[in-house]
Amino acid sequence: MKITTLKGMHDIKPPEIAVWHWVEKTIREVLEGAFFSELRTPVVEEEALFTRSIGNATEIVEKELYHFTDRKGRKLALRPEGTASIVRSFNEHFATAGGKTHRFYYLGPMFRYERPQQGRYRQFYQMGAEVFGSKDPRTDAELIFLAHEIFKRLKLTTTELQINSLGCKTCRPNFRETLSQFLSSRIQSLCADCQRRIQKNPLRALDCKIPTCIEATAGAPSSLDHLCSDCQTHFEGLQQRLTLLKVPYRIHARLVRGLDYYERTAFEFVNTQLGAQNAVAGGGRYDDLVHDLGGPSTPAVGFAIGMERLVSLVSGYYPVEERRKKIFFACLGSEAQTRMIPHMMELRNLGWATLMSYENESLKSMLRQADRLEVDYTVIVGEEEIRQGLAQVKEMKTTGGQSSVGLADLAGYFLRL
Ligand code: HAM
Secondary structure (H helix, E strand, O other): OOOOOOOOOOOOOOOHHHHHHHHHHHHHHHHHOOOOEEOOOOOEEEHHHHHHHHOOOOHHHHHHOOEEEOOOOOEEEEOOOOHHHHHHHHHHHOOOOOOOOEEEEEEEEEEOOOOOEOOEOOEEEEEEEEEEOOOOHHHHHHHHHHHHHHHHHOOOOOOEEEEEEOOOOOOHHHHHHHHHHHHHOOHHHOOHHHHHHHHHOHHHHHHOOOHHHHHHOOOOOOHHHHOOHHHHHHHHHHHHHHHHOOOOOEEOOOOOOOOOOOEEEEEEEEOHHHOOOOEEEEEEEOOOHHHHOOOOOOOEEEEEEEHHHHHHHHHHHOOHHHOOOEEEEEEOOHHHHHHHHHHHHHHHHOOOEEEEOOOOOOHHHHHHHHHHOOOOEEEEEOHHHHHHOEEEEEEOOOOOOEEEEEHHHHHHHHHHO
């Protein structure tokens, strides 16, 4: 029986992989230009890392975690997101009490046992950025600006930034209580999940996608009306900075995010072209998480981009100049092949992608192969060319024209193009 990929998982194949490389390179350039260093953490962690950080009453932990016990009976899980692992690593290697700020970025597969649909997978890639040690709203704004800049460089202009403030340890309990009372008064109209959320995690009810719940919570109290003065100042500071950086935003008072660690700033970049799963990136501030996971009290803020969603949005903008130029060597006979191998290697070292067929095929079949490989040029060499010290260089993309080039000048010819 043929074995295929698991439901909700997918191969990222050529030629699409070239778009991924371009997107990844662009994100690295933007983040490294702002002093972020890459941090790679394992895919498998202790399950407790995710239950303690993301929250026991979230969908991710309740329903979506890939968890298992290993051969020694340890409870482990595949990471469903990057932030918890980066905090774990920060606490293990970098954290010092009252320490300086640190900036990390990461790229890798995440795992959530969700119901697969367009733009929603069980294994998906995130590229994210986290800053430790700054509670200043200018840091939140700079991070948002970086995500905005990434989209701009990828020519994605149709994405809307939504921001909200979720309050802090001081003011959120009051908001939570008011919201619970509001939800309790409409309990009959809520779905079973939201009924449970009233006690466990009332904020999540604001994110429920079931139409009756949306209707029932239409006039729900807003976190923005319950902010303490510090949170209020922080949120205003964020908005001022975004305006200064010319990043357009919309305040979305129902934006609560699917992870429990957020405080104050929460944001998402959404794009209507994505359908129901319209968030291309999300993030926010999590000032208590470092301490909650055993580190020194350290404010932190970050975001993560969903790579599948971003790639699907920008694949049409993939610039031709990003593609490595390709040359196919169609050599007729083993003598021509032997003579041309050093030329092929030389061009490869100069940055071209080069390939030769060793199969002794006809010229017609080699040209067909060259077409299929979407090469830019084919170098044709037969017995006659070898005798004359020449190669025929055929342009494959536009004109289809052919030129005779001396073998001694072959590399020079391509360099001059
Ligand atoms: P998140 O909103 O859960 O946040 O995920 C970030 C992005 O990952 C989403 O906006 C979406 O594009 C993508 N994503 C999430 N689930 C899936 C899925 N099943 N299939 C495809 N793409 C998906 C976080 O994960 C936080 N750790 C972000 C963060 C970083 N907050 C602070 N720092």
